[in-house]
Amino acid sequence: MLYSFINSLDKLLKFKSAAAHCDIPCKIYDPSTAQIAALSVIRFIDIINELEQPLSVANTAQLARLVREKEIHASKVKEEVRVIWGDYFKQPQFDQFPDTHALVHSIMLTASKCKQHIDREHAEQLLALVNQFADSFWQTKGIATYQAKSPYPPSEHVVYPDLKSA
Amino acid sequence: MLYSFINSLDKLLKFKSAAAHCDIPCKIYDPSTAQIAALSVIRFIDIINELEQPLSVANTAQLARLVREKEIHASKVKEEVRVIWGDYFKQPQFDQFPDTHALVHSIMLTASKCKQHIDREHAEQLLALVNQFADSFWQTKGIATYQAKSPYPPSEHVVYPDLKSA
Amino acid sequence: MLYSFINSLDKLLKFKSAAAHCDIPCKIYDPSTAQIAALSVIRFIDIINELEQPLSVANTAQLARLVREKEIHASKVKEEVRVIWGDYFKQPQFDQFPDTHALVHSIMLTASKCKQHIDREHAEQLLALVNQFADSFWQTKGIATYQAKSPYPPSEHVVYPDLKSA
Amino acid sequence: MLYSFINSLDKLLKFKSAAAHCDIPCKIYDPSTAQIAALSVIRFIDIINELEQPLSVANTAQLARLVREKEIHASKVKEEVRVIWGDYFKQPQFDQFPDTHALVHSIMLTASKCKQHIDREHAEQLLALVNQFADSFWQTKGIATYQAKSPYPPSEHVVYPDLKSA
């Protein structure tokens, strides 16, 4: 098929990047919500793996709850990252972090794996990728970051903005 | 009417507080989501008040969007605070902060005011109350807090956990 | 940390209770939705406990459905009660029922137990507490109540407003 | 087009009605939720019509909130009625109330009108139709009904099941 009704994607994209900084209202973006959701995914997987086997009816019910929460929080990671990437990141940010498209896409795939499996490894990767994304985000805003253990289980390292020194 | 089928509310409540620490799975609670939502309410009100008057059709449409987001984020404040209060706070936390019930109820009323009005004052009060709640929360976990301006508009003071020194 | 940016919670709360009766639109509150949700939680637990064991794949699937509905309805209890408590109850209602904060908090904890477990006892307690809340609510409005069995399973006693005699 | 892959709709429908009473779990149906939503639609329209004109920015914001709530509650009427009709009503109930399909369809159309307009008349019709539906429902269960004014605004007549005499 001859696909003719868009003459040029480039033309459209050019329009977009030129218009970037003036027509979007300044919004509040904060990757912490995605990071908390990624921590939650690890946590739910930990609790799943602690369930006594063979599964009793009560524990099968508990598993169904944990799976549902895991689904919801893995989707939340996708959604929150998509919003920051799709609304905030524009040409200047991509110039600073050219791999952002690939990083975001990788977060989507890894979050899907976390939905499909109950292995901790995928969830740890998800958190690592989301931390990477958070680190990039804060750098584009000129805000230094530091790592610390989350003050609640699963006590994994999280990238935080260093607001105290700011 | 003689309300007889609950012999004693006290009996029920006693059961509850005795059972508190063992039958709830350790969960991830973080008031930052409520704080971001409260900041967002201030921000939407600021943008509403910057709309040029008299309202054009385009600006009436924009107002409808901003009101919708304000509704959603004020409800999110209520929801997030309700979860931490209703799931995490139990007798030991209430012993430490006996006014928590009143504080949480006040957050509910103030969030309602933020939905009903477009005055910045209510939204500033909401953030102050949610910060107060966050401060209590971190104290019950033995984590020091500090204040800093949010690294995005509306650049208001927010209570953060001091994880760097932890 | 010296928490200084709210000089006084009391000041805020005072403002709130003074402003209570004029700035809230008259709304429609009805605890029946919470009561139906609490009945549903009992019902789902009954059906869960009737599943033939060991669980076949079909029954494991059915269990997952029932757990999901139980989650949704227990959350609905929390949400509906939170709305009436957080929007409608103010100083005059608290004067009439000083234990309301504790009752509402107890509903939150008990609804959480209903999510975590498949024991009928927690769900019966939840209904009892929600009935207690409904009874208080109708009394604050000067409407008498009566008890009757719900006209559908699980046929438990429910507090209804006596509108016929009104 | 010759539509051949369903040989006979009748065959499918026959299967359906034969299978009706054994394979559906006994559920909790209660039209009160739809009735409360219909009352709410009337109420929101009343408040809309009380807004001072010409609309200030604050009142335009309030109107946007009221419209949103009206949308949500009119959709809730549709959803709640669809569930009872689509899950509970089967051949025996249709034998008793042969006009139920038409009544339910009429509720859908009238709820749409309530979304599209701000006239009280449509909302009153919606409540009347939902009351009619509730009355049929309770009759199919052999439960008498009575009318009373709702114990909150808009104080319209509502059909309630007579559980006291049951």
Add this chain to the structure above:
Amino acid sequence: MLYSFINSLDKLLKFKSAAAHCDIPCKIYDPSTAQIAALSVIRFIDIINELEQPLSVANTAQLARLVREKEIHASKVKEEVRVIWGDYFKQPQFDQFPDTHALVHSIMLTASKCKQHIDREHAEQLLALVNQFADSFWQTKGIATYQAKSPYPPSEHVVYPDLKSA
């Protein structure tokens, strides 16, 4: 009970059908969303039935996910069909397809069966009924249809509008 406050349902219904064509905004209706959801229900059932038995914890978790998706998509079928039936179908369409009420009701019951069971047969019936509904819909708009296999699993026959020849 003498149900008196609606003098006549006919009167209401008459009003409705007379008003049908002018007060509804022209909207976008497309049964394809319901058809995709029905295909998805078949697909989830296929994947459920491919799970290795006895179910491991990982597969019990996967089953919970599949059941949740099946619930969501079966509900989506109900919702999408209800919207087209309840918003678009009016007297002229019912004249053309007098069995539409029964067809739509049958879709509701069959979608419920798909939620309650994991048998492919119910899901195939659901797709057949939704295709029947789609076929009627396109005919009321004067658009021919054709059947083709869906270009993705479960590769079942779907009724499509013939837009190429239009």
Add this chain to the structure above:
Amino acid sequence: MLYSFINSLDKLLKFKSAAAHCDIPCKIYDPSTAQIAALSVIRFIDIINELEQPLSVANTAQLARLVREKEIHASKVKEEVRVIWGDYFKQPQFDQFPDTHALVHSIMLTASKCKQHIDREHAEQLLALVNQFADSFWQTKGIATYQAKSPYPPSEHVVYPDLKSA
């Protein structure tokens, strides 16, 4: 800050692309839902621009409804495209369409513009981009496409898969 806890994003990404084809269940992807949502955005903007001015209260209410629907459908475009891009597109598809990341990001930005404005131009661009995405998608599956006018307003050109010839 030295960001050390991810040694190498490349390592993670490599793992990902290697694992791509075996651990994702075959799913049902169909861009038609995004295309219908994009058409709806154009339609809502058309109806908004037909509202009589100056806006009466009834029309201000109608505008609030239209804006809400526009928000919901523009978000739906984002969500549906994100799912196909984030779940289905992997290395082989990116090899075939190397600009997909940029195209998807452009859809996000354009959908945001459609939310912020009431100009038809943005919505037409959105549809063009979503059509471009749909065309790529069908090509990756080896299915030819054709253009036809949507069989409902706004009667814009849409890319459809050519299933008849398949």
